[in-house]
Amino acid sequence: DWTMAAFRDQAIAQIRAQVGENGRVICGLSGGVDSSVAAVLIHEAIGERLTCIFVDHGLLRQGEADQVEEIFRNHYNIPLVARDASDLFLGKLAGVSDPEQKRKIIGATFIDVFEEEAEKVGGADFLAQGTLYPDVIESVSFTGGPSVTIKSHHNVGGLPERMKMKLVEPLRELFKDEVRVLGRELGLPASMVGRHPFPGPGLAIRIPGEVTRESCDILRKADAVYLDEIRKAGLYDEIWQAFAVLLPVRTVGVMGDARSYDRVCGLRAVTSTDGMTADSYPFEHAFLSRVATRIINEVRGINRVVYDVTSKPPGTIEWE
Numbered sequence: 001d002w003t004m005a006a007f008r009d010q011a012i013a014q015i016r017a018q019v020g021e022n023g024r025v026i027c028g029l030s031g032g033v034d035s036s037v038a039a040v041l042i043h044e045a046i047g048e049r050l051t052c053i054f055v056d057h058g059l060l061r062q063g064e065a066d067q068v069e070e071i072f073r074n075h076y077n078i079p080l081v082a083r084d085a086s087d088l089f090l091g092k093l094a095g096v097s098d099p100e101q102k103r104k105i106i107g108a109t110f111i112d113v114f115e116e117e118a119e120k121v122g123g124a125d126f127l128a129q130g131t132l133y134p135d136v137i138e139s140v141s142f143t144g145g146p147s148v149t150i151k152s153h154h155n156v157g158g159l160p161e162r163m164k165m166k167l168v169e170p171l172r173e174l175f176k177d178e179v180r181v182l183g184r185e186l187g188l189p190a191s192m193v194g195r196h197p198f199p200g201p202g203l204a205i206r207i208p209g210e211v212t213r214e215s216c217d218i219l220r221k222a223d224a225v226y227l228d229e230i231r232k233a234g235l236y237d238e239i240w241q242a243f244a245v246l247l248p249v250r251t252v253g254v255m256g257d258a259r260s261y262d263r264v265c266g267l268r269a270v271t272s273t274d275g276m277t278a279d280s281y282p283f284e285h286a287f288l289s290r291v292a293t294r295i296i297n298e299v300r301g302i303n304r305v306v307y308d309v310t311s312k313p314p315g316t317i318e319w320e
């Protein structure tokens with residue numbers, strides 16, 4: 001008889017067996033459900049031998065860094081190192097527009113930063129990640145047919161060979177809905193457990209083409225307006241994931257009596273149970289108009305908004 005309480009005990013026993021009596025673990029926190037649940041689980045297993053590292057790569061949503069500090073430092077009292085590495089990440093991404101290239105750069109830079117931070121806290125033998133089962137399947141080449149990698153999720157393969165730390169991935173067999181049950185079992189706040197998924201490479205894969213600090217700033221504002229309206233309409237929990245995308249295209253518009261020539265913002269919202277297949281969320285037209293008006297009025301640099309009605313497949317949830 002399989003229950004989440006039993007899974008929790010078994011996972012804790014497994015972590016203890018893997019890490020041993022003296023092993024030290026660092027856990028990369030992203031602010032999302034998966035890494036938070038992994039961190040709390042590992043903390044239960046090995047206590048103070050876990051250090052959480054929150055890396056701000058400059059590709060986070062608005063207010064994200066503050067929320068992570070609030071939950072881990074103040075609510076859980078789990079040791080947390082916060083590192084602003086936005087210059088490093090954005091510097092390495094300068095001039096790069098290929099999606100897989102961006103993912104690889106971000107993944108490798110994460111490892112560099114984790115290793116540096118691990119060194120500073122006296123060394124770590126293990127790196128923990130909140131990898132889920134769908135991440136494993138979608139990153140691995142499918143067997144049986146031609147080899148296809150859809151997207152290399154950086155928290156699965158793709159870790160540099162030179163990495164000295166071994167991986168601890170206690171959620172590798174779970175789907176998202178199971179991770180949420182486990183999170184509740186571990187007493188994580190409902191607002192954290194119910195958060196929409198957010199990809200490790202962050203806003204970088206929501207800005208097709210080259211990523212700059214300026215484009216991240218524009219996208220962050222549009223995304224915050226969109227999510228604010230979704231929450232106000234009481235739709236947040238009905239939707240698997242909603243976010244804004246900033247397109248590398250400029251179009252002509254008219255603002256007051258002047259011509260504008262600015263970027264296009266794409267809105268995405270999907271329903272799903274595991275992220276492997278998804279349907280576009282059927283918003284009412286009035287809702288979309290309201291969001292579009294607010295974004296164009298409040299976010300400088302955007303003068304047109306479109307809604308993505310593609311399902312997965314054939315689309316993917318993220319645009320890159």
Ligand code: XMP
Nearest residue numbers: 152153154197198199200201275316317318
């Ligand atoms: P796609 O775009 O492949 O996304 O349909 C499926 C789910 O996975 C998330 N995603 C990622 N998560 N690292 C992550 O941690 C990644 O590189 C990555 N790429 C996509 C995406 O947000 C969606 O929930």
